[in-house]
Amino acid sequence: MPARIKTDDQVVVISGKDRGKRGRVLRVDPKHERVYVEGLNKIKRHQKANPMSPTANQVSGVIEKEAGIHVSNVALADPKDGKPTRVGIEFVDGKRVRVARRSGTRID
Template identity: 70%
Template sequence: MPARIRRDDEVIVISGKDKGKTGRVLRVDPEKDRVYVEGLNIVKRHQRPTPGRPDSVAGVIEREGAIHASNVMLLDPKDNKPTRVGIEIHEGRRFRVARRSGTRID
């Protein structure tokens, strides 16, 4: 995954239990080709209180789980529809480009 999807991108899930839902990418794990999307793929984790840390949260915690990068598509900034991402080189710099509309993605 050569940086097609980055943190703070708006994406839509194209397969799985959250298909059709959109959200903002919280973090990316490029080694495993996984992304974490805000409010999607919520998993429950049972956590004990950490000794010596009074601010540690104990109990059942809900947080975002990983989604494989192939199961999300970037939303085109122009019309908010799913698009593939291309790479355009201009004056020696690489830019991501929405294939749907041709607009640059910042």
């Protein structure tokens, strides 16, 4: 199935504890059908600093980060009015283009 939601898209959460909130997609995990949205579905993880890791700037303590939200629980925000919309695919000049079903505007 083609990716309907991509990184840097504005999405609206349509169900769950963060329902009604909106944010920018940080990353997409197509294998597990999850999206990670900036500032939403925050979880706390205890982390120990590891000086041998490639990223030596790792801090220790309780880290708060975004957890994945199932892709069925988010909807793309319509570029025109910001309300949730479904995503359609159209072919323009032989290229696939994502289109907001609500208003018919292209999503870039």
